[in-house]
Amino acid sequence: MNFYKKYQSIRKEKGLTIDDISNHTKIDGKYFILIEKGKFAEISPVYLKLFFKAYVNFLNLDEKECLNDLNDFMNSPSTNFDISNKKKNNIYENKNSTQALNFLNSQNLFNRNIFLGVALILLISLFPLFLSSENSESSDYESQLRLSSQSLSQNYQLRFNEISSIEDLKLPVKIRIISKDENYISHIKFSNLLEENSEYFITQSKINKKDNTLLFSWDEADSLLFLIANPSQLEFSMFSDDYFNDLSDSILNDFPVKVLLEKNPFSITISKYIPNR
Numbered sequence: 001m002n003f004y005k006k007y008q009s010i011r012k013e014k015g016l017t018i019d020d021i022s023n024h025t026k027i028d029g030k031y032f033i034l035i036e037k038g039k040f041a042e043i044s045p046v047y048l049k050l051f052f053k054a055y056v057n058f059l060n061l062d063e064k065e066c067l068n069d070l071n072d073f074m075n076s077p078s079t080n081f082d083i084s085n086k087k088k089n090n091i092y093e094n095k096n097s098t099q100a101l102n103f104l105n106s107q108n109l110f111n112r113n114i115f116l117g118v119a120l121i122l123l124i125s126l127f128p129l130f131l132s133s134e135n136s137e138s139s140d141y142e143s144q145l146r147l148s149s150q151s152l153s154q155n156y157q158l159r160f161n162e163i164s165s166i167e168d169l170k171l172p173v174k175i176r177i178i179s180k181d182e183n184y185i186s187h188i189k190f191s192n193l194l195e196e197n198s199e200y201f202i203t204q205s206k207i208n209k210k211d212n213t214l215l216f217s218w219d220e221a222d223s224l225l226f227l228i229a230n231p232s233q234l235e236f237s238m239f240s241d242d243y244f245n246d247l248s249d250s251i252l253n254d255f256p257v258k259v260l261l262e263k264n265p266f267s268i269t270i271s272k273y274i275p276n277r
Contacts, residue, residue, distance in 0.1 A: 002038055002073075003066075003069040003070075003073065004035060004036060004037070004038040004073075005036070005038070007035065007036050007055070007056070007059065007061075008036045010059055010061070011036075011059060014059065016058075016059070018032050018033060021054075021055060021058050021059075024058055025054040025055075025058060026274050026275065027051055027054055027275055028275050028276070031043055031047075031051045032051070032055050035051065035052060035055055038073070040052075040070070040073070040074060044144055044145075045141075045144055045145065045182060046144070046145055046147070046182060046183070046184065046229050046230050047230070047255075049067070049070075049181070050230070050232060050254050050255075052066070052067070052070060053067070054254070141203070142201050145182065145183070145184040145201050145203075145229065146184050146199070146201075147184050147186075147227065147229040147256060149227075152227070152256060152273065154276075155275060155276055156255060156256060156273040156274065156275055156276060157273065157274060157275075157276050158271060158272075158273055159272045159273055159274045160271075160272060161269055161270070161271050162250065162269070162270045162271075162272075163267060163268070163269045163270075164267065164268050165265060165266065165267050165268075166245070166266035166267060166268060167266075168243065169238075169243060169245075169266045170240070170242075170243070171218060171219050171220075171263070172217055172218060172219035172240065173217075173218050173238050173239065173240045173243060174215060174216070174217055174218075174238070174239055174240065175215070175216040175217075175218060175224070175226075175236070175237070175238050175261075176213065176214070176215055176216075176235070176236075176237050176238075176239065177213070177214040177215075177216075177226070177228075177234065177235070177236050178212060178213045178214075178234070178235040179202040179207075179212050179214075179230070179233070179234050180207065180212065180233035180234070180235075181202075181207070181230055181232065181233045181234075182202055182203055182204055182207070182230065183201075183202040183228065183229055183230045183234070184199070184200070184201055184202070184228075184229040184230070185199070185200045185202070185214065185226060185227065185228050185229070186198070186199045186200075186226070186227040187199070187200070187216060187224070187225070187226055188224070188225040188226075189221045189223075189224055190221060190222050190223045190224070190225070191220060191221040191222055192222070200214055218238075218261060222262070222263060222264075223260060223261060223262040223263065224260070224261045225258065225259070225260050225261075226258065226259040226260075227256065227257075227258050228251070228256060228257045228258075228259065229256050230256075231251050231252060231253050231256070231257045232252065232253065232254055234248065234251060234252075235248045236248050236251050236259065238261075247259070247268070247270075250270055251270060253272045253273075255272070255273050255274055255275065256273045257270065257271065257272050257273070258270070258271040258273075259271075
């Protein structure tokens, strides 16, 4: 029995329903149905572990053991959902090209120099295909991580706004965000009725390379707005030579958060969201 199949049996043995878990966690029950069916690829990678942890914790299962099972399942060759058709085609093309070269070489039609020349030409011609495939995969994965204002309004509802003043603050200050999990963060700078937008993707490879730190400067802008898709494992701090403010605990949430920094007077608005019922 697959590990996720056991969850349904355990849930039923405990006399629990999907609605019971959904009502307790405030997460749409459709995600728990997908978990019990092992359809993890149909859940956005940004939220998969969040929903999975909420599910196994409600069933009082060993979270660490369950996460290990999930990671083993997602990393197995048979469940590698991220391979695109283009990459598969490129592999087949490369295999066919190799077979053709082996045949020609076995027939002594090429000497060593000609063989190396043809091999070089083939590598050069195939390189754009591999590059295109990698770019396509990267673009597809970023689209899965991205959280737009439209998708936020469609899939989530505002839980509450927390507004607080900032004392003893003088610009410029730095804002440092460190994401310890995969994430999508958008940043909007408002200045003189103009908007400057930028977005950032924190992937597992960046976390492994310790490229998961973002640094922003707040100086002349009237306000800064941050949309953070996954603030569950995030450090958010503001600092200068004579000022430091750690907002990490205030921003902590299992679902998206907006952080608005404004001046005249200085204030912070933290908006936390939960999934639509």
